[in-house]
Structure formats: C-alpha cells, structure tokens
Amino acid sequence: MMDGVNRDVFRQFNGFPVPVSASVTAQRDFGFDLHPITRTQNLSIISDWSQCEVDRGVRLHYFQQWALLCNRRAVESVVSRGPCINTHGELLVSHSPSGARRAVVRETSTHVGHQYLEVWGYSGLEACLDLAALNKHGKVYEDAQFAxxxxxxxxxxxxxxxEKKRLRSSAQPSSASDDADSMVFEEEDKNMYMEDWGEGLVGKTASVLCVADLSKGDVTVCPGVPPHLSPGQGLWAGDSGGVVFVGWWNEPFRLGMKFCSNRRSALFYTDLKGSCELLSSDLxxxxxxRLSPDCLWLVYLQGRAFGPHHQCFCMMLYDMQNQTSSLLVDVVRRTKEGQFAGVYDSLPPHCWSSDSEWIFFSSACENRKSVFSVERRTGRVTPMLGANAGSAEFGSVKLLTIVKDLMVICCSSPNHPPCLKVGFVSNGAHLQSEQWFHLGGAEVSENFGWQSMIIAPPPEEENHQLSGVNFGAVLLKPAGSSKSVMFPLVVFIHGGPHSHFAAEWNVNAASLTKTGFAVLMVNYRGSTGFGQDSIDSLLGNxxxxxxxxxxxxxxHVLQNNKTLDPDRVxxxxxxxxxxxxxxxxxQYPEFYRACAARNPVINAATLLGTSDIVDWRYSSVGLQYSFDLLPTPQALTAMLEKSPIVHAAQIRAPVLLMLGGKDKRVSPYQGLELYKALKSRNSPVRVLWYEGDGHSLSNVETQADCFLNMALWFKQHLNVK
Known part of the structure; x- marks a missing residue:
C-alpha cells in the first residue's frame, strides 16, 4: 500500500505549474498607445504553462495573459486579463508580430491523425486549414529539435x-507541384523499415519545410532543400520572402537527436523558389x-559533430548584407568561480534587444542557471541575472523571451517552485528597474534549506590530461536540522552525462527532502556549466x-554536515x-544501503547494437567514431570493462530498477541483465516495467509511481520511520 504522506507531498510538488514559454506584444485595445511625450505604452504578455494532475495522470497545458502599463521603460502596473485557459489539443502556438493574430496547430481526438492549422483574431476564428485534407505532407512536427x-x-x-508525404512506388504525383522533393516513395511492401531520429522522435523520418498561405487557404512544400538534409528550426529572413533553416544530414543513416547537440548540421537559406544556399560551415x-529586429544580423550556435553528445557552443554572427559569418562568443574551456562559463542551452525564440545591439540568453553556470547579455559589436559577455533576480531567494533564472526590451524570466530554487517575473532592460549591461514584477506561478517557499558547493578533486583523482577542473553539488536538507537529528542521505545523480543539476526546483529532490531525506545532487566532471575541458575530461574515463x-x-558533505547519517546513504x-x-x-558495496536506477546503462558492450546513439558508445570510452566503424574485440572489451556489470558480484545493496519498455536510447534489457545477475546471487532486486514509456519515463502516472516506489524503497532499507 502506498504511503499517504509520500503520495500527498508528490501530488502537491508535482502539481506546481511550470512556465514553458512567453510572448510579448503591444496592446491596441487597452487604450494606452505609445505616447510620444510620456512614453507611456501598454504591453501584453501571454505565457504558456504546463501542470501535472497526478490523480488523473495527465499533464495539462494552459495559457494566461496580463496587461502591463509601462512608462519610460519601467513597469508601473500589472493586470491579469482573466483566468487561465486550457489549451488541450494545441501542438504548436505562435502569436503574430502585431499581436492581433494567434496561430495554432491542433490535433483533434474525434478524427485520429487529423491536424488543423487555425488562426484566431479579435473577432474569433479567421482561418482554418484541414492539413490532412490538403494532403501536402504528413504530421506536423511539434518537438524541440525540429519544430x-x-x-x-x-x-x-x-x-x-x-513529415514528408509518403506514396507507394506505384502511385503518381497528383499534381505538377507534387514532385520528388515533397514526398517519399515507398516500396510496395508496407513493412519496409523507415529510419527515424530515435528516442523521443519516433516516426519522424524525413522532414519538409511548409508554408501556409492564409489568403489562399493553401499549403506549399518548400522546394530545393537537398534530399540528404532534414530541415527544421525555420524562420523568415526579414522582408525578403526567403527562409533560413537548420539542415541535418540524414545520410548515411540517422542517429538519435534528443539530448544530442553534436549531429552534423548547417545553416541554409532558401528563396522558396528552388534555390538553396549554405550560410555556415558544414562540418x-x-x-x-535568431534574426535581429532590424533584420541585418543573424545569431546562431555552433558546435562540433560527434564526440561529446552535448557541449559548450560558439555563438556565431551572420551579416545578412555582406553574407559573412564571424565568431561572437568562443567556447569557454575553463571556468572561474561565479563568472561566465559558456553557452550550453538553446537561445530563446526572441533574444535581441530592440536596437539590435545586444543578445540575451540563459545558460548553465556551475551549479546555477543564469542570464547573460552579449554586445553584438564587441562580443563582450555580461552577467545579468544569477542568484539574484530581484530577490536573493532564487538559485536559478531562465530567460523565456525579451521583446521591446521587456524581459520575461522563470525563477526557482531547490525550495521554491517556478514563478514568472518581468522587468525592463535599459541596455545590455544593466537592468532599468531593480523591482521585478511577479506575474504567476507559486509564491511559496518550502522551509527546508539548500546550499551550493564547488569541490576540487584530490591529487590522486586528478585527470592528468585535463587537470585542475573542479566540479559541483547542491545539498538539500530537511527542516529542523539540529545536532540531535541525523538525516538519511540520498545521492541523486543526473544522466547525460553531459547535462546539469541547477539550483532550481526539482520535484523528486524536493519531495524526498520534504519527507525527511537529505538529498545531494552532484555535477561530476563532464557536466555542463563547468567549461568544455570538464566535458572533454570524461571521454574515455x-x-x-x-x-x-x-x-x-x-x-565531502558527510564530513562537513554532522546532521547527515553516514550509515544511511x-x-x-x-x-x-x-x-x-x-x-x-x-565499487563501494559496504557504503550504500539502497539503490534506485531508471533505465540504467549496465553493459555498454551489449548496448552497442541497440542504442540510437551508437556514436556515444564509442566516444564515451575514448574511441573515435565514424559511420562505417565496425565493432572490434578491443572496443567491446573497453566498453565491458567500464560497465557496472563487471562489479555485479560485489553488489550488496537492494536495487530497484525502473525500465521503459519503449526506450530506444538504453534498451530496457540492460536493466534486466543486472536483474538476472543479482537474482542468481540472491541479492535483493525489484523491477518496475513501464511498457508504454520511453527513456525519460515522462508519463505522469509513471513519474508518480516511480517516486512513490523509490521513497518506500529508501524508507524500508534505510530504516526511516
């Protein structure tokens, strides 16, 4: 029977709304246009949110709108424009530059597979295109990689x-416009294997750029994109009528894209008439x-192909008039405490200042997520917001958008759920107002404490090729810490490995802390936010x-926190x-009392043939990858020797395994390999199998079930009352 306290805490913490995106537009209907003397104007903010409803096992999406009365680039008042509105069925949403129209790609439950492109205005629905009936392409992409x-x-x-339209090989194009560029011909055998882009992108095999003409009520597929490319992340190139897009190489075969920023790709321009040209390096x-407001500059991120699956990026600047690229921000190899640590995250959809002189972004910076600005003319990077976003209580800040120099940010801490705030930027280096207006989200703060720490490896644990690289951790401790109480400690390790634990709201960590555990979240060397040398240091190690x-x-934390129980870890x-x-x-069989692992890599050698990111299997053990590489005994031995399975005979701690039956990144049979090794030795082990879930185990019911089972597993084996 599920523990009621754990269930109630997780329901509450997982139910806090999370801001996903935001848009800023001028308001025409509120009565405050931009006044030439007082500089008074009215702006509208629309934010999209996600919220889990654990009891129903659903993830809800909604939007909320506010009107801001602004005077001389300062927010004077904020007024909510009504209650939140459920956006069920909306796959993509975009507000027009004027704010007068709202475009929605919607999938209906009444007609399975039917998608519609709707345009809403002040007087209701203005246009609706039945994309399935138009039959120009397959399903619209809504993911974070291509869409x-x-x-x-x-x-x-x-x-x-x-997705490209597919026809049987015997079929003929229905019109002159339906040429080979706009469709994929299949063999007569309907069971022919079609590659896709892996975990989280199942069924996405070949993409096309599409343009919907609202006045004609029709859709055209952009011609001229080379067939070896899959286009995505498109944007209009100013008033030229052309389109800039990212093209990913899909030959000789596709590798998994999700969480992998190292896939060969380049920036392209098409005039929509069949001409396509390369704008960036293609290696x-x-x-x-992201295009500047004056349409003269294009900023984008650039990294290397293969090697680490995620990395520190260069920020590049493309001159639209002279058609030249230049380096704006270089890769940061080493970090200095509290300073800019490099670009690791995608740029916000709108990231330019109104005068096209500054670019704003958020990125991992040691144990935090902070906001920075870059001066276009000099490439100078300036910290904008980090631990202090109008209040010292926030550990991390994420920039959602900046329009008309109004910045919309999401703030949170390990003990403070996400909230939305707004404020003006006077220039790239300063904030106009120190007062940030709270728009929405939780205004509560849990009473447990947290601290961020930087740790230096001792000499015997240094990487001799890349020495002097530190790493970090964030410790959460329950309320009521005193010398008379010793808390059990749960060590929480992020995946990736090239990802990051920021000092922000984490539902699992907060829920465990609330129920009596201390939680240590570790950013080991190889995590993002500590420089490219840290990332590279893990290759082969x-x-x-x-x-x-x-x-x-x-x-380190056991030595420095006497309220943590070293016998209950x-x-x-x-x-x-x-x-x-x-x-x-x-490796430390007498130290840990319990373990809970979700979709763990257990034997890298046996994973080689089943993972959608086979390149990382080689890179992780220090081997160079190429598409035509075949396994060798030496490579397989290296993978096996670096895998947990070789230590299975020493494991004494009870192990809880949570496996996704549809995981394409790490086969669930990896976990079963450990399960069998432990069962044969009478070592305590339990497996939870989630048939319909993939690698992230992101289904709402699955997330709740995983947490409740983990909490009970730890309580049982750490002797927590």
Missing part, C-alpha cells in the same frame, strides 16, 4: 515543419538561428572519474546517472 511555427512579416503566411553542428567524483562529493539516478548509481554500489 517551428513562424509568422511572415506581412502576417499572411506561416512557416512550419512536417560541425548548428542550432538556434566513464565508470572511473565520474564515479570517484560522486563518491568524493558524498564524503542511498543512491539514485537515471540513464548515465543509473550507470553511476550501479557502479557506486558495486
């Missing part, structure tokens, strides 16, 4: 990405193209350097975090 929904400057056309990877870093962090993690959790209980 876009962009208004043309004239607000009469919309750009989006969809690396690119993402996040998985299962060793990262394991030692986590253990070092645990010893458990470990949890997913993916590479599960890999490390299983390593730790095998």
């Amino acid at each position: 876009c929904l962009a208004w043309s400057p004239c607000e009469e056309r919309l750009l989006y990405v969809a 690396g990877s690119v993402s996040s193209p 998985i299962g060793n350097q990262d394991v030692k870093d986590v253990q070092r962090a645990v010893l 458990a470990v949890m993690g997913g993916s590479h975090g599960g890999f490390l959790a299983c390593h730790l209980i095998g």
Whole structure:
C-alpha cells in the first residue's frame, strides 16, 4: 500500500505549474498607445504553462495573459486579463508580430491523425486549414529539435515543419507541384523499415519545410532543400520572402537527436523558389538561428559533430548584407568561480534587444542557471541575472523571451517552485528597474534549506590530461536540522552525462527532502556549466572519474554536515546517472544501503547494437567514431570493462530498477541483465516495467509511481520511520 504522506507531498510538488514559454506584444485595445511625450505604452504578455494532475495522470497545458502599463521603460502596473485557459489539443502556438493574430496547430481526438492549422483574431476564428485534407505532407512536427511555427512579416503566411508525404512506388504525383522533393516513395511492401531520429522522435523520418498561405487557404512544400538534409528550426529572413533553416544530414543513416547537440548540421537559406544556399560551415553542428529586429544580423550556435553528445557552443554572427559569418562568443574551456562559463542551452525564440545591439540568453553556470547579455559589436559577455533576480531567494533564472526590451524570466530554487517575473532592460549591461514584477506561478517557499558547493578533486583523482577542473553539488536538507537529528542521505545523480543539476526546483529532490531525506545532487566532471575541458575530461574515463567524483562529493558533505547519517546513504539516478548509481554500489558495496536506477546503462558492450546513439558508445570510452566503424574485440572489451556489470558480484545493496519498455536510447534489457545477475546471487532486486514509456519515463502516472516506489524503497532499507 502506498504511503499517504509520500503520495500527498508528490501530488502537491508535482502539481506546481511550470512556465514553458512567453510572448510579448503591444496592446491596441487597452487604450494606452505609445505616447510620444510620456512614453507611456501598454504591453501584453501571454505565457504558456504546463501542470501535472497526478490523480488523473495527465499533464495539462494552459495559457494566461496580463496587461502591463509601462512608462519610460519601467513597469508601473500589472493586470491579469482573466483566468487561465486550457489549451488541450494545441501542438504548436505562435502569436503574430502585431499581436492581433494567434496561430495554432491542433490535433483533434474525434478524427485520429487529423491536424488543423487555425488562426484566431479579435473577432474569433479567421482561418482554418484541414492539413490532412490538403494532403501536402504528413504530421506536423511539434518537438524541440525540429519544430517551428513562424509568422511572415506581412502576417499572411506561416512557416512550419512536417513529415514528408509518403506514396507507394506505384502511385503518381497528383499534381505538377507534387514532385520528388515533397514526398517519399515507398516500396510496395508496407513493412519496409523507415529510419527515424530515435528516442523521443519516433516516426519522424524525413522532414519538409511548409508554408501556409492564409489568403489562399493553401499549403506549399518548400522546394530545393537537398534530399540528404532534414530541415527544421525555420524562420523568415526579414522582408525578403526567403527562409533560413537548420539542415541535418540524414545520410548515411540517422542517429538519435534528443539530448544530442553534436549531429552534423548547417545553416541554409532558401528563396522558396528552388534555390538553396549554405550560410555556415558544414562540418560541425548548428542550432538556434535568431534574426535581429532590424533584420541585418543573424545569431546562431555552433558546435562540433560527434564526440561529446552535448557541449559548450560558439555563438556565431551572420551579416545578412555582406553574407559573412564571424565568431561572437568562443567556447569557454575553463571556468572561474561565479563568472561566465559558456553557452550550453538553446537561445530563446526572441533574444535581441530592440536596437539590435545586444543578445540575451540563459545558460548553465556551475551549479546555477543564469542570464547573460552579449554586445553584438564587441562580443563582450555580461552577467545579468544569477542568484539574484530581484530577490536573493532564487538559485536559478531562465530567460523565456525579451521583446521591446521587456524581459520575461522563470525563477526557482531547490525550495521554491517556478514563478514568472518581468522587468525592463535599459541596455545590455544593466537592468532599468531593480523591482521585478511577479506575474504567476507559486509564491511559496518550502522551509527546508539548500546550499551550493564547488569541490576540487584530490591529487590522486586528478585527470592528468585535463587537470585542475573542479566540479559541483547542491545539498538539500530537511527542516529542523539540529545536532540531535541525523538525516538519511540520498545521492541523486543526473544522466547525460553531459547535462546539469541547477539550483532550481526539482520535484523528486524536493519531495524526498520534504519527507525527511537529505538529498545531494552532484555535477561530476563532464557536466555542463563547468567549461568544455570538464566535458572533454570524461571521454574515455566513464565508470572511473565520474564515479570517484560522486563518491568524493558524498564524503565531502558527510564530513562537513554532522546532521547527515553516514550509515544511511542511498543512491539514485537515471540513464548515465543509473550507470553511476550501479557502479557506486558495486565499487563501494559496504557504503550504500539502497539503490534506485531508471533505465540504467549496465553493459555498454551489449548496448552497442541497440542504442540510437551508437556514436556515444564509442566516444564515451575514448574511441573515435565514424559511420562505417565496425565493432572490434578491443572496443567491446573497453566498453565491458567500464560497465557496472563487471562489479555485479560485489553488489550488496537492494536495487530497484525502473525500465521503459519503449526506450530506444538504453534498451530496457540492460536493466534486466543486472536483474538476472543479482537474482542468481540472491541479492535483493525489484523491477518496475513501464511498457508504454520511453527513456525519460515522462508519463505522469509513471513519474508518480516511480517516486512513490523509490521513497518506500529508501524508507524500508534505510530504516526511516
């Protein structure tokens, strides 16, 4: 029977709304146009939110709108424009530049597979295109890797990405416009295998750029995109009528894209008439193209192909008039405490100042997420918001958008759920007002404490090729800490490995802390936010350097926090975090009392043929990858030797395994391999199998079930009342 306290805490914490995106437009109907003398104007903010309803097992989406009365670039008042509105069925949403129209790609439950492009205005529904009936393409892409929904400057056309139309090989094009560029011909055998882009992108095999002409009520597929490319992240190139997009190489075969920023790709321009030209280098990877308000500059992120699956990016600047690219912000190799640590995250959809002189973005910075500005003329990076966003209570800040120099940010801390705030920026280096207006989200703060720490590895644990690289951790402790109370400690390890624990709201960590556990979230070497040298240092050293870093962090907090019980330590993690959790209980069998692992890598050698990111299997053990590479005994031996399975015989801690039956990143049979090894030795092990879930175990019911089982597992084996 589920523990009622755990269930109630998780329901409450997982139910806090999370801001997903925001848009800013001028308001025409509120009576306050921009006044030439007083500079008074009215702006509208519309934010999209996600909220989990645990009892029903659903993730709800809604939007909320506010009117802001602004005077001389300062917010004077904020007025909510009504209650939140459910956006069920909306896959993509985009507000026109003027704010007068709202475009929605909607999928209906009444007609399975039917998608509609709707345009809403002040007088209701203005246009509705039945995309299935038009039959120009397959399903519209709504994912974070490819998708876009962009208004043309004239607000009469919309750009989006969809799956190529498929026809049987015996079929003929229905019109002259239906040529080979706009469809994929299949063999007569309906069971022919079609590659897709892997975990989280199942069924997405070949994308096309599409333009909906609202005045004609029709859709055209953009011609001229080379067939070896899959286009995405499109945007209009000013008033030219052309489109800029990112094109990913899909030959010789596709590799998994989700969480992997190292896929070969480049920036392209098409005039929509069949001409396509390259704008960037075609030897690396690119993402996040963003056009300046004056349409003269294009900023984008650039990294390398292969190697680490995620990385520190260069920020590049493309001169639209002279058609030249230049380096704006370079890769940061090493970090200095509290200073800019590099660009690791995608740029916000709107990231330019109104005068096209500054670019704003948020990125991992050691144990935090902070906001920075970049001066276009000099490339100078300035910290804008970090631990202090109008209040010292916030550990991390994420920029959602900046329009008309009004910045919309999401703030949170390990003990403070996400909230939405707004404020003006006077220039790229300063904030106009120190007062940030609260718009929405939780205004509560939990009474448990947290602290961020930077840890230096001892000399015997240094990486001799890349020495002097520190790592970090965030510790959460329950309320009522005193010398008379000793708390059990749960070590929480992130996956990736090239990802990051920011000092922000984490439902699992907060829920465990609320129910009496201390939680240590570790950013071992290889995590983002600590410079590219940290990322590179892990290549070839998985299962060793990262394991030692986590253990070092645990010893550090036990030594410096006498309220933590060294005899009651458990470990949890997913993916590479599960890999490390299983390593730790095998390499330190007398230290850990319990383990919970989600979709863990157990045997990298047997994973080689089933993972959608086969390149990372080689890179992680220090081997160079190429598409035509075949396994060798030496490579397989290296993968096996760095895997937790080689320590399975030493494992004593009870192990809880949570596996997704549809995981394409780490096969669920990885977990079963450990299960069998432990069962044969009478070592306590339990498996939870989620047939319909993938790698992230993101289904709302699954998330709740995983947490409740983990909490009860830890309570049982750490002897928590």
